[in-house]
Amino acid sequence: MILRSMTTPRIQPSVFPPTPFPGHELLDSGHGEKLERFGPYVLRRPDPQAMWEPILSEEKWQERSDLIFVRESDRGGRWEMNSATTVPESWVIDLPGSQIAVRPTPFKHVGLFPEQATNWVWTAERVKDLTSQRQDSERPRLLNLFAYTGAATLMASRAGAFVTHVDSSKPAMRWARENAQISGLPSDAVRWIQDDALTFVRREVKRERVYDGVLLDPPPYGRGPDGEKWQFEEHIVELMTLVRKLLAPEHAFVLLSCYAVGTSPLAFANMLGGLGPAHIEAGELALPHSNSDRLLPAGLCGRWWREA
Numbered sequence: 001m002i003l004r005s006m007t008t009p010r011i012q013p014s015v016f017p018p019t020p021f022p023g024h025e026l027l028d029s030g031h032g033e034k035l036e037r038f039g040p041y042v043l044r045r046p047d048p049q050a051m052w053e054p055i056l057s058e059e060k061w062q063e064r065s066d067l068i069f070v071r072e073s074d075r076g077g078r079w080e081m082n083s084a085t086t087v088p089e090s091w092v093i094d095l096p097g098s099q100i101a102v103r104p105t106p107f108k109h110v111g112l113f114p115e116q117a118t119n120w121v122w123t124a125e126r127v128k129d130l131t132s133q134r135q136d137s138e139r140p141r142l143l144n145l146f147a148y149t150g151a152a153t154l155m156a157s158r159a160g161a162f163v164t165h166v167d168s169s170k171p172a173m174r175w176a177r178e179n180a181q182i183s184g185l186p187s188d189a190v191r192w193i194q195d196d197a198l199t200f201v202r203r204e205v206k207r208e209r210v211y212d213g214v215l216l217d218p219p220p221y222g223r224g225p226d227g228e229k230w231q232f233e234e235h236i237v238e239l240m241t242l243v244r245k246l247l248a249p250e251h252a253f254v255l256l257s258c259y260a261v262g263t264s265p266l267a268f269a270n271m272l273g274g275l276g277p278a279h280i281e282a283g284e285l286a287l288p289h290s291n292s293d294r295l296l297p298a299g300l301c302g303r304w305w306r307e308a
Contacts, residue, residue: 014265014283016301019117023093026114026287027064029296030054034287035061038102038110039093041085045069045108048260049297056291069108076106096120098154098183101175111149111175115285115298116217119255120152123215124159126253126305130212131160133251140212143204143246145197145239150176150190152215157189161213164191166200168224196224198235201242211246213253220261232261236271244275251306257285259299268302278306 025037029050036043044065054061066087071077081087090103093112102110123142130140142161144153149172153165157180167173173194180190193200197218216239222230243254254275256268269282282302286295 015286015295016118016281016283018115018286018288018295019121020288021094021096021114021117023095024112024114025290026296027290028054028056028061029289029294033061034296035064036114038112039091041066041087041091043067043069043079043104043110044082046071047296052294055289055294067104069104071108077108078106079104092182095151095154095183097158098151098179100149100151100154100179101182103175112151113148113217113259113298115287116152116257118285119215119257119301120155122303123152123156123213123253123255126213127156127159127161129307130251141210142213142215143211144215145201146216146218147176148172148217150179152217153190154179154183154185156213156215157185162189162191164193164211166193166195166197168194168196168222168228170194170225194225196226196228196230198230198239198242199224199228201239201246205242205245209246210248212248212251213255214243214246215255216243217257220258232258233263240271240274247275253303253305255301255303257299257301261300263300265300265302268300272302272304275304276306278304280304 023039027035030052032048032050034047034050042064065082066085067079068082069077070080090101092099092101100112102112104110127140139160139162142156142163144163144165147153147165147167153163157163218232220232265282269280272280285298285301287298
């Protein structure tokens with residue numbers, strides 16, 4: 001899409017419609033930061049995409065913030081209390097049909113990416129479509145790679161999928177299991193795998209495993225549990241080639257999202273096109289502000305699916 005505007009821009013590039021939920025609210029953004037409510041607490045933290053003037057004054061930001069992230073180095077920082085309210089180390093907020101523990105970390109993350117809510121809804125729709133087409137009672141099999149603290153796993157499981165949840169981080173796996181427990185998921189709803197995503201997928205291809213859906217939310221770079229190196233630009237093509245070999249032959253879907261990579265929705269569409277003929281959508285994820293029609297960019301996303 002080519003954007004043209006002679007005045008204040010109102011044309012939006014291709015953005016997947018955001019899906020707000022009660023546990024989260026983006027209050028404002030600007031000057032490289034964002035002001036967000038997670039449950040009862042308001043957090044102020046960096047966001048390099050917020051390259052504009054905030055709508056609220058600095059006084060309002062200070063007044064509303066319960067926690068402020070202070071960067072100490074390229075590797076992280078600390079959170080400072082900014083109000084009389086005592087903020088616990090962790091608290092639980094509601095997702096649609098589930099719950100998740102929010103926990104501010106030294107890396108500015110809190111265990112939840114609210115912009116993914118639109119993908120939770122889309123995934124649930126795909127799972128329900130697959131379930132309705134089945135002639136047996138077996139649940140659709142879903143593979144969630146780079147699964148982090150498991151919000152997508154929870155939502156897909158609630159929709160009726162059996163999820164294989166894969167992440168290389170032991171703390172993230174503990175957090176994901178905690179979220180499954182507080183959400184009341186049955187013990188047999190998820191297959192938990194701590195492993196390097198690419199290494200695991202290579203093994204699954206050799207085992208001739210088949211999945212009805214695959215979710216991928218890889219970081220720009222990272223390390224596996226045995227020191228395996230992950231670099232998005234270097235490894236994503238091999239990973240997508242292997243994913244194609246795991247997909248059910250008739251009806252299947254793939255969701256690819258990533259934050260802070262130097263590519264474009266067009267590149268995502270081309271990568272997904274390599275999976276074979278199907279419906280393809282590609283664009284940006286975004287968070288809506290509660291005080292304006294402004295959208296905060298929150299990463300790239302592509303969707304591929306064959307109709308059930």
